[in-house]
Amino acid sequence: MKGIMKVQKPMHRRAVRLCAGALSALLLLCSTLTGCQGGEPGGETKTDQTGIPGDDSYTYRIDMGKYWSAINAGGSDYLTLVNKSVTVSASYAPSTLVTLDPSYTLYGKEIQMESNAALAAEAMLLELWSYGWTDILITSGYRSYQYQSTLFNTYLAREQEAHPAWSTARCEQEVLTYSARPGTSEHHTGLCMDLIVNDSNPVLDESFAKHPAYAWLQENAYRFGFILRYPDGKESVTGYQYEPWHYRFVGIEAATAIHAGGLTLEEYLSRSGG
Ligand SMILES: [Zn+2]
Structure with a gap:
């Protein structure tokens, strides 16, 4: 099963649609695994699902069947570094952009992300909503x-x-x-998103960190392949002040290492020689 879940196709061959109708043969393959949701926590199958050795402390609440392949995406395409000193040209664009379902976005606005990042974002948002935090939405993605x-x-x-x-x-x-x-801007990559609290006056600021979803994200975003890209106290490394709302998709393998090590993407890439 592990081999199946980690199958990685080149990005340009992916035509992943976010709409729920896109049930594929993959979902059928995964159906035996999704049956384990809510099953024995810490079971062997869970380790196979996430690809995280020894990580058996979390039970996904949503049906992850159609998301595993996206979350397991990895490799250099997903580790693209863009910051104040590593820039992209005006002609740069991600290879596969999809439009998010408007039910996931603030004011239903049209937001695009790279296809695997978009699926992972959908999964993470649905998981957040399952805890009752349905006021969390996506307010920006690809720019x-x-x-x-x-x-x-x-x-x-x-x-x-x-x-x-x-x-x-x-x-x-x-x-x-x-x-x-x-x-x-990392938003050029299509691999990141800004989350926002959809209250009477939705704004992107540090108040996001006061929402209970933030504490959950700090512990669990990596399980969906995302990292908090601009952590508090890392301004000298990332070049950006603390942004509790900005999440970057790197795939679950890198996200797990970054989370475990308390690293930034810059630090992870320099340690792994990337
Ligand atoms: Zn952002």
Whole structure:
């Protein structure tokens, strides 16, 4: 079973649709495994499901059948590093983008992610909802270079208006504390998403960390192949201030190592020689 669950096809051959109708032969193959959901915790089959040796402390609440293959995605495509010093060109785009089901997004807006990351995101969100946190939604995923450029310039104009005495360089410096210069945003990869609390005034800020879902995410996001990309206290490594809402898909194998080691993606890649 382990071999089946870890089958990895090239990204460009994937045509994964998020809509529930996409039941495939894979799901049939997985059906024997999903029967174990809620079964004996710590059973041998669970280890086979997750591919995490010895990790038997968690029982998934949702039917993970159609998600295992996506969550087990791995390799260099999923470890792409984009930060302030490692940039992408204006022409860069992920190979396979899919549109998320609008029921998972804030205001039902159209958000795209890389296909496996999108499936993993759906699984993690459904798991969050199963705990009653149905106010957690996805507010951003893939952003094109052009979009990031527009966003950056909008923030810059806002800072200039708020601080008329500041030079453009000073205003840019300010914007760079919370937004990426075009070419330096991980959102270009299609592998990350921003989660948000859908309350009366949904905003992306550190208040996300006060939601009970955040504590759960800190413990369990890796089980869905995601890491908290900009942890508190790691600004000097990631170049970004703490973002409790920003989750990056790296696949469950890397996510498990990163979680266990308390690492950032930068630290993980440098240790693994990547
Ligand atoms: Zn983000």
